Structure formats: structure tokens, C-alpha cells
Amino acid sequence: ISRRRRATEAKHRGCEDPPTLPRKGFLGLGRLSEVSKANKEGRTPQWFIEKFEEVGQDVHTFRASALDYELIVTRDPENARAIFQTNAREFEISPHRKDIWSPLLGDGIFTAQGEAWKHSRQLLRPQFAREQISDLDVEEEHVQSLLNLSLLRSDKDGWTRAVDLAPLFLNLTMDVATEFLYGRSVNSQTQTPVESIGDSKRNDTNFSYHLEAGKSWLYTKGLFGRWNRFIHSTKFTDHCREVHRFVDELVTCRLNKPSVSKLESEIESSKPQRFFLLDELAKYTQNPLELRNETLQILNAGRDTTGSLLGWVFYYLARNPHAFSKLRSIILEEFGSNRTGEISFQKLKNCEYLNHVIQEVLRVAAVVPVNERFATSDTVLPYGGGPDGSSPIFIPKGMRILIANYAMQHREDIWGADVQDFKPERWEKRRGEGGHQGWEFLPFGAGRRKCIGQQFALTETSYVVIRFLQRFDRLESVDSEEVFFQYIFSNRSGKGVRVKMHEAAVGA
Numbered sequence: 007i008s009r010r011r012r013a014t015e016a017k018h019r020g021c022e023d024p025p026t027l028p029r030k031g032f033l034g035l036g037r038l039s040e041v042s043k044a045n046k047e048g049r050t051p052q053w054f055i056e057k058f059e060e061v062g063q064d065v066h067t068f069r070a071s072a073l074d075y076e077l078i079v080t081r082d083p084e085n086a087r088a089i090f091q092t093n094a095r096e097f098e099i100s101p102h103r104k105d106i107w108s109p110l111l112g113d114g115i116f117t118a119q120g121e122a123w124k125h126s127r128q129l130l131r132p133q134f135a136r137e138q139i140s141d142l143d144v145e146e147e148h149v150q151s152l153l154n155l156s157l158l159r160s161d162k163d164g165w166t167r168a169v170d171l172a173p174l175f176l177n178l179t180m181d182v183a184t185e186f187l188y189g190r191s192v193n194s195q196t197q198t199p200v201e202s203i204g205d206s207k208r209n210d211t212n213f214s215y216h217l218e219a220g221k222s223w224l225y226t227k228g229l230f231g232r233w234n235r236f237i238h239s240t241k242f243t244d245h246c247r248e249v250h251r252f253v254d255e256l257v258t259c260r261l262n263k264p265s266v267s268k269l270e271s272e273i274e275s276s277k278p279q280r281f282f283l284l285d286e287l288a289k290y291t292q293n294p295l296e297l298r299n300e301t302l303q304i305l306n307a308g309r310d311t312t313g314s315l316l317g318w319v320f321y322y323l324a325r326n327p328h329a330f331s332k333l334r335s336i337i338l339e340e341f342g343s344n345r346t347g348e349i350s351f352q353k354l355k356n357c358e359y360l361n362h363v364i365q366e367v368l369r370v371a372a373v374v375p376v377n378e379r380f381a382t383s384d385t386v387l388p389y390g391g392g393p394d395g396s397s398p399i400f401i402p403k404g405m406r407i408l409i410a411n412y413a414m415q416h417r418e419d420i421w422g423a424d425v426q427d428f429k430p431e432r433w434e435k436r437r438g439e440g441g442h443q444g445w446e447f448l449p450f451g452a453g454r455r456k457c458i459g460q461q462f463a464l465t466e467t468s469y470v471v472i473r474f475l476q477r478f479d480r481l482e483s484v485d486s487e488e489v490f491f492q493y494i495f496s497n498r499s500g501k502g503v504r505v506k507m508h509e510a511a512v513g514a
């Protein structure tokens with residue numbers, strides 16, 4: 007009965023069916039093994055583009071199915087607008103998110119829906135206000151720890167040895183994030199022995215290792231939708247336990263802190279206390295589980311994404327010497343060559359070419375290549391139906407939708423014939439046409455659940471780039487391998503970012 011009612015409603019609303027990606031293999035499992043294979047080969051984001059092409063020329067929305075579930079995949083900016091803005095009330099994050107993530111991260115802002123989400127968002131959003139994130143002292147401290155690593159010291163000829171920047175940036179963002187969240191950095195940069203950087207398995211009491219290994223399990227579970235509970239292992243339980251143990255210690259430590267007022271403690275220490283999120287949250291809730299979950303969810307949302315973005319920035323700069331030189335001369339002009347000189351938050355925010363470089367990296371590499379939503383009631387998306395995709399499509403309650411960001415950011419009809427090229431200058435022309443505010447570019451999501459850490463991530467990335475380019479005047483890639491997307495919810499360079507850097511003469 008409901009199928010018939012929906013068909014009538016769809017007709018009434020002028021909807022037509024979208025094209026379908028043919029099922030493959032027993033129960034449609036062929037498509038799941040296809041995407042797993044693509045993931046192992048480092049091309050999950052491109053796999054989505056291939057599927058649009060497989061379904062048909064100029065197809066931007068299609069229906070796919072596996073096991074007993076169906077979903078819609080779209081790279082149409084107008085559909086994204088409907089999901090995040092016009093019809094936003096009819097879409098939510100899918101319940102799978104909570105189902106899958108909660109054993110590791112509990113329930114918090116990233117996984118909650120409805121009132122529970124509102125509560126988390128209201129609690130956390132003010133903590134990302136400008137005053138908090140414009141304090142760049144924490145950033146400076148940790149960037150200097152990075153730049154002081156022996157791996158980054160240059161030889162007599164001024165060149166560093168070949169170094170993989172990717173794990174170094176992930177360590178950096180872990181240190182900054184733990185300091186911002188817990189007031190105490192894990193100091194992975196100074197505590198990880200040089201020979202085991204990037205090989206966290208060699209140090210398996212390591213918090214980052216357990217978090218990362220736990221997330222790999224979540225990725226596999228995610229592929230199986232609501233059947234994910236059948237994917238289980240004691241290793242996964244161990245990873246969850248270790249991650250929780252680490253955070254619980256910090257939470258207990260904060261909750262047991264004698265309750266002195268901020269003013270008293272400021273007077274006592276005669277210097278202003280540094281902001282940290284756990285400390286602020288503990289003023290609103292004393293529930294240890296809530297404190298664990300919310301901080302862990304922020305750590306998860308912010309650390310890998312920003313670390314991966316930094317890696318990609320250097321990956322593309324190393325392959326585009328013109329962009330590197332142009333950026334370096336602008337940085338020296340704006341911020342000087344003093345490697346410890348002050349970098350003001352406002353100046354950093356206004357440095358246009360630096361922003362364009364970062365935007366372009368987010369476009370070509372898409373740190374979050376796919377986003378998702380779920381229809382909370384019967385609704386429509388404006389495009390994708392009928393032979394030319396120009397009719398609306400009917401979305402029944404419960405249907406899951408994947409918004410294929412990477413594929414949307416690589417549409418030649420939107421971005422032009424040079425869509426595959428790394429070209430920061432394209433953002434100059436896009437100004438005034440909606441530019442990065444357009445629906446074809448949503449690196450930080452959109453609508454009411456838009457990323458709350460966007461400015462935090464952009465500030466951190468810009469800061470690190472400025473300090474590196476003040477010190478190094480040349481950057482060369484030492485590998486010529488094809489791009490390899492290592493995708494576990496966010497997307498990093500799976501072959502690392504192997505470069506050599508040349509140290510500029512002091513003052514140059």
C-alpha cells in the first residue's frame with residue numbers, strides 16, 4: 007500500500023526515476039567488493055566518478071543497491087542545496103553513523119540526532135569562537151617542535167634528506183588537538199622515536215595507533231550498513247578500550263581538580279590560564295561519559311582531517327614549483343622572514359593567495375570526499391530523474407543519500423577543461439560568482455551541521471605553511487607515484503608526502 011501511495015505522490019510531484027547502477031554479484035555484494043578493492047588501490051574517490059560514467063553520460067545522480075538497502079548517489083550541486091538548505095528539515099545524518107561509530111566514540115555531536123544533537127552543538131559551538139581559536143601560542147609551540155626535529159635539519163648543502171611529511175603533520179595535529187581539548191598535549195612529536203614515525207604499530211600502547219586502528223574497523227563495518235554488527239573482532243574491542251582508557255584518565259583528572267574559580271587560579275598563577283575545551287565543558291556537565299564522548303568526537307573530527315589537509319598542501323606544492331615560489335614570496339612580503347616573528351590571526355585570514363592554495367587543495371584532494379544524509383520523511387530532490395536528469399526524484403522516508411563531494415569537485419562542466427589541474431588562481435575568477443560559497447564546493451559541509459572546526463583547521467594549516475615557507479625556499483617531491491587516496495572517512499595521501507626541502511639563508 008505504501009509503495010502505491012508513494013508512486014502516486016511521486017507522480018503528483020512530477021518525479022521520474024533516476025538511472026540505476028546495475029547490481030553485481032550475489033545479493034549485490036559485487037559492488038561492495040568493488041569499492042573495497044578501489045579502496046585498497048587508493049582510488050575510492052575516483053571510483054565514484056567511474057560509477058557515474060558507468061551509469062551514463064552526463065549522469066549526476068543515480069540509484070544503487072547492495073544487500074537489502076538502496077541509496078542515491080549525487081554530485082549535483084542543486085541536490086546538495088536541497089539536502090543542506092531548502093529541504094534540510096527532511097534530512098538528517100543517517101542512524102548508521104551512530105550505530106557504527108558509537109562503540110569507539112560514544113554518542114556526541116558528530117553522531118547524535120534531534121534534541122541530543124542540538125544539546126551537543128549548543129555546548130560546543132561557543133568554544134570555537136574567535137577568541138579561542140585566534141590564540142596562536144599553542145600552534146607556535148608545536149610547530150617549533152616540528153621544525154626542530156632532526157629529520158628536518160638540513161645538510162651542508164642546505165637540503166634536508168628525503169622526509170615523509172605526512173606522519174609528521176598527523177603527529178603535529180594530534181599534539182595541537184590534545185592540547186586544545188585536554189589542556190595537555192600527548193607530545194607525539196617529541197616522544198615518538200624517529201625510526202618509528204609513521205609506523206605506529208611499533209608502539210602499540212600509542213593512543214593514535216588505537217584510534218586509527220579502531221577507525222579502520224569502523225570503515226569496514228560501515229560498508230555493511232545495518233548488518234555491521236556481524237563484523238566484529240576482539241582486536242576492535244581492545245582498540246576501543248585503550249582509546250577510552252586514555253581519555254578517561256584526563257577526564258577524571260579534570261573532574262578531581264579542586265574547584266577554584268578561574269579568577270582565583272589566575273591570581274594564584276599570576277598568568278592567564280590557557281583555554282582548553284574539557285575545562286570549559288566541565289563547567290556545564292560533570293558527566294564523565296559525556297565529557298569523554300564529546301571531546302573524543304571533536305578529536306576524531308579535527309585531527310586526521312587537518313593533518314591530511316596539511317599533507318596534501320605540501321604534496322601539491324612540491325609538484326607545482328610555480329605555486330610554491332609565488333606563495334613563498336607573498337608570505338615573505340606579508341609576514342616577513344623572521345622564523346619566530348608574530349603571525350597575526352587577522353593577517354593570516356586575509357592572505358588571499360594562501361587561502362586560494364588551501365581551497366584548491368581541498369578541491370583536488372577532497373579531505374572529506376563523500377558526505378551522507380538520510381530522509382526523515384518522504385521528500386524530493388530537484389534533479390536526477392528522467393532520461394536527461396532534469397526531473398525531480400522521489401526520495402522515500404529512510405532512503406540514504408551519498409553526496410559525492412570529490413566527484414562534484416571534478417565535474418568538467420562546472421570547473422572547466424582544466425578541472426584536473428592544480429590551479430589556485432582559479433579561485434580569483436570564481437570570486438563574485440558564488441565562488442567557494444557555491445553548492446559545488448562543500449569541503450566543510452553545509453547547513454546546520456556545518457563543520458564547527460573550519461576556522462580552526464584553516465588557521466592551523468595556514469600557520470604551519472607560513473612557518474615552513476619562511477624557513478625553506480625550495481621543495482621537491484622525491485616520488486613520482488600516482489596519487490593514492492587512503493580513505494578512512496577522511497582522505498589522506500596513502501603513499502605519504504615524501505619531499506626534500508632546501509633551507510633559505512637566514513633573512514632571505
Ligand code: HEM
Binds near residue numbers: 115116451458462
Ligand atoms: C580540513 C579539516 C576539516 C574538514 C575538511 C572537515 C570537514 C567536515 C565536514 C564535511 C563536516 C560535515 C559532516 C556532515 O555534514 O555530516 C564536518 C563536521 C564537523 N567537524 Fe569538521 N572538518 C575539518 C576540521 C575540523 C576540526 C579542526 C574540528 C574541531 C576541532 C572539526 C569538528 C567538526 C565537528 C564537531 C563536526 C560535526 C558538526 C555537527 O554535526 O554539528 N572539524 N567537518
